Amino acid sequence: MDAQPRVPLVEMKDISLAFGGLKAVDRAYLEVCPGEVMGLLGHNGAGKSCLIKVLSGAYKRDTGKIFIEGEEVHIDNPRDAKRYGIETIYQTLALADNVDAASNLYLGRELLTRWGTLDDAAMESEARRVMGRLNPNFRRFKDPVSSLSGGQRQSVAIARAIHFNAKILIMDEPTAALGPAETAQVGELVKQLKADGLGIFLISHDIHDVFDLADRVTVMKNGQIVGVGSVDDMTKDEVLGMIILGKCPPGATPGPGAMVD
Amino acid sequence: MSSVAQTPGPRSAEEPLFRQMLRATEIDTRMIGMVAALALIWVGFHIYTFVQAGEGVFLTPRNLWNLTVQTSSIAVMATGMVLVIVMRHIDLSIGSIIAFVGNVVGVMQVAWLPSLLGFDHPLIWVVAVLAAIALGAAVGAFHGALVAYIGIPAFIVTLGGQLFWRGAAWWVTTGATIAPLDGRFALIGGGAHGSIGATASWAFAGLACLGIVFGVYSGRQRRARYHFPLRPMWAEITMVALGALVVLGATAVVNAYPWPERVAAQWAEAHNIVIPEGQTLVIGTGYAIPVLIAIACGLLMTFVAKRTKFGRYVYAIGGNPEAAELAGVNTRKITVAVFGVMGALSGVAACIDSARLDSATNALGTLDELYVIAAAVIGGTSLSGGVGTIYGAMIGAIVIQSLQSGMVLCGFDAAAQQMVVGAVLVAAVGIDTFYRRRTAKG
Numbered sequence: 001m002d003a004q005p006r007v008p009l010v011e012m013k014d015i016s017l018a019f020g021g022l023k024a025v026d027r028a029y030l031e032v033c034p035g036e037v038m039g040l041l042g043h044n045g046a047g048k049s050c051l052i053k054v055l056s057g058a059y060k061r062d063t064g065k066i067f068i069e070g071e072e073v074h075i076d077n078p079r080d081a082k083r084y085g086i087e088t089i090y091q092t093l094a095l096a097d098n099v100d101a102a103s104n105l106y107l108g109r110e111l112l113t114r115w116g117t118l119d120d121a122a123m124e125s126e127a128r129r130v131m132g133r134l135n136p137n138f139r140r141f142k143d144p145v146s147s148l149s150g151g152q153r154q155s156v157a158i159a160r161a162i163h164f165n166a167k168i169l170i171m172d173e174p175t176a177a178l179g180p181a182e183t184a185q186v187g188e189l190v191k192q193l194k195a196d197g198l199g200i201f202l203i204s205h206d207i208h209d210v211f212d213l214a215d216r217v218t219v220m221k222n223g224q225i226v227g228v229g230s231v232d233d234m235t236k237d238e239v240l241g242m243i244i245l246g247k248c249p250p251g252a253t254p255g256p257g258a259m260v261d
Numbered sequence: 262m263s264s265v266a267q268t269p270g271p272r273s274a275e276e277p278l279f280r281q282m283l284r285a286t287e288i289d290t291r292m293i294g295m296v297a298a299l300a301l302i303w304v305g306f307h308i309y310t311f312v313q314a315g316e317g318v319f320l321t322p323r324n325l326w327n328l329t330v331q332t333s334s335i336a337v338m339a340t341g342m343v344l345v346i347v348m349r350h351i352d353l354s355i356g357s358i359i360a361f362v363g364n365v366v367g368v369m370q371v372a373w374l375p376s377l378l379g380f381d382h383p384l385i386w387v388v389a390v391l392a393a394i395a396l397g398a399a400v401g402a403f404h405g406a407l408v409a410y411i412g413i414p415a416f417i418v419t420l421g422g423q424l425f426w427r428g429a430a431w432w433v434t435t436g437a438t439i440a441p442l443d444g445r446f447a448l449i450g451g452g453a454h455g456s457i458g459a460t461a462s463w464a465f466a467g468l469a470c471l472g473i474v475f476g477v478y479s480g481r482q483r484r485a486r487y488h489f490p491l492r493p494m495w496a497e498i499t500m501v502a503l504g505a506l507v508v509l510g511a512t513a514v515v516n517a518y519p520w521p522e523r524v525a526a527q528w529a530e531a532h533n534i535v536i537p538e539g540q541t542l543v544i545g546t547g548y549a550i551p552v553l554i555a556i557a558c559g560l561l562m563t564f565v566a567k568r569t570k571f572g573r574y575v576y577a578i579g580g581n582p583e584a585a586e587l588a589g590v591n592t593r594k595i596t597v598a599v600f601g602v603m604g605a606l607s608g609v610a611a612c613i614d615s616a617r618l619d620s621a622t623n624a625l626g627t628l629d630e631l632y633v634i635a636a637a638v639i640g641g642t643s644l645s646g647g648v649g650t651i652y653g654a655m656i657g658a659i660v661i662q663s664l665q666s667g668m669v670l671c672g673f674d675a676a677a678q679q680m681v682v683g684a685v686l687v688a689a690v691g692i693d694t695f696y697r698r699r700t701a702k703g
Contacts, residue, residue, distance in 0.1 A: 078588065090587065092583075093584075094584035094588065095584055096577035096584050096585060097647070098577075098579065098581075098647035099573070099576055099577055103577070107577055107588040108585075108588040108589035109589070112570070116569075117564075117568040117569060121483045121487045125487040125489075144580075
């Protein structure tokens with residue numbers, strides 16, 4: 001992309017997170033610019049999800065700082081993250097299975113009537129509008145989401161993340177539960193959101209997904225950053241080498257996790 | 262779904278007409294099963310007593326009126342227990358909270374307030390009731406805080422609470438029975454004077470019918486405004502008619518139960534009414550005050566569960582606690598609030614129970630937690646969380662109380678009663694598990 005330095009939309013610096021003696025994330029860093037897709041790659045257990053959950057407020061970091069548009073922010077819980085426009089689509093989708101799509105869409109941000117009571121009709125109506133755009137085949141608004149198919153559940157989770165004017169979108173394995181057609185649909189959506197100027201983190205252990213959609217990738221191994229680089233400067237094999245061996249190619253900037261020859 | 266039922270054309274082959282019609286009314290099939298079980302219990306006991314004594318005594322106004330009064334305190338607490346269980350918690354302490362709160366407000370009425378306000382002051386009962394609700398809520402919220410912020414399982418916190426508050430209740434009075442309570446306070450427990458009489462009961466029934474019509478109408482309006490599929494008109498009318506039938510039937514029954522002759526005669530004497538020789542004064546008892554309290558609690562808690570953010574969060578947390586937390590719901594605050602509500606309702610139940618006995622004893626509320634949990638579970642609340650309705654739990658309370666009082670009428674001894682109630686609870690959960698597994702597959 002362009003060469004001059006921009007102020008990143010999000011910048012995480014020197015983030016560490018330990019569970020007991022296990023260092024899940026070790027002095028990691030991550031950034032994304034407006035209109036950019038940053039891929040975050042690594043094996044299962046490399047610390048991708050943990051690092052990203054620090055940003056979304058699900059985990060509290062032990063050390064490190066988070067900056068949004070250059071200003072330091074304090075994110076201690078999911079409510080804080082949402083206030084800064086950070087929305088997350090979790091790998092597990094994080095839906096309340098026993099309530100319907102509209103209730104999930106608005107969970108934590110319910111529409112109220114002027115009496116202060118839930119305005120279910122308004123929420124359902126809005127949900128029909130949103131879902132109509134995202135997944136025109138979606139019809140089952142009255143059923144609890146546990147009875148929906150994987151793709152339908154995914155579209156509810158995606159709708160929830162993008163409906164509230166997110167600035168920063170975190171997608172954790174967004175296509176894990178989807179068929180080929182739906183995966184392509186998610187790809188289209190990512191491009192569209194990128195054009196709208198959102199900063200997107202795309203987390204995956206599938207390198208092909210990421211290579212097609214991301215502008216840059218950050219690779220993690222054993223909780224540390226192996227390197228960061230633009231997809232234009234690297235081949236898939238080189239990135240695979242980063243993931244598996246921790247070997248940083250010349251096209252990327254090495255991090256503390258890079259293998260030293 | 263409802264659009265299928267609306268089309269007059271050929272109906273789908275596999276779905277029988279009756280089931281289609283049922284679906285159009287959107288009545289929960291589970292609820293029909295529960296009402297059927299209740300009817301079976303009632304008719305069964307009636308026939309049993311008829312065979313046994315030559316006279317059916319279950320389906321009489323007198324027994325049914327008593328049943329409503331006996332059910333009320335369990336029903337009040339069951340409305341709160343639903344939310345506790347929906348959130349995947351349990352509260353074993355409510356019986357002891359009743360004893361503690363009952364004894365504290367008993368002492369208040371007998372010792373503290375009369376010296377402060379004067380004996381038989383008209384405000385004593387108001388202060389006592391408010392204190393009972395506040396004290397119950399405080400104890401419950403304290404339990405909730407231990408669960409939410411320290412992370413002790415609710416089972417342990419409330420099991421400890423069960424012992425602790427029963428002991429604390431003894432401590433308040435060193436085991437003495439407090440009686441009699443304030444005269445106005447005692448009306449909360451029901452009885453001839455603690456009932457609203459025939460005229461007011463009919464007025465109440467009329468209001469309730471209007472409420473049903475309004476509820477159905479406004480629901481339809483709301484759906485129409487957003488162009489959602491509407492229920493067919495006949496289904497709406499059937500629902501209103503069914504609701505009105507239940508209300509009017511119940512009112513006729515409670516009004517058909519007259520005041521005891523002696524009480525009526527005393528009342529006549531006090532009001533200088535001369536009863537002609539050879540005649541008796543018949544005064545319809547009408548709804549007892551505790552029953553109205555239970556109905557009010559049911560309506561209020563239904564509103565809380567369905568129409569407020571708090572209720573929505575309780576169900577969402579029960580469905581997936583992690584998801585609710587990630588969606589930005591403050592699950593800890595909600596946990597404290599749910600146990601607080603449960604405690605407040607136990608405070609209400611403490612008023613009903615102690616007023617009904619016109620005394621506060623250390624044994625007040627013993628084993629109530631088990632009846633309340635049984636009522637909620639029989640009423641369709643799932644112990645794995647996320648599922649349960651207030652009205653279901655209230656019907657569950659009627660079921661469990663019908664069993665209990667039916668067995669008393671039939672002369673079963675206490676040991677047999679316990680065994681039956683225990684077996685029914687296990688069987689109810691067994692049937693429910695089976696039913697859920699089947700519907701989950703289909």
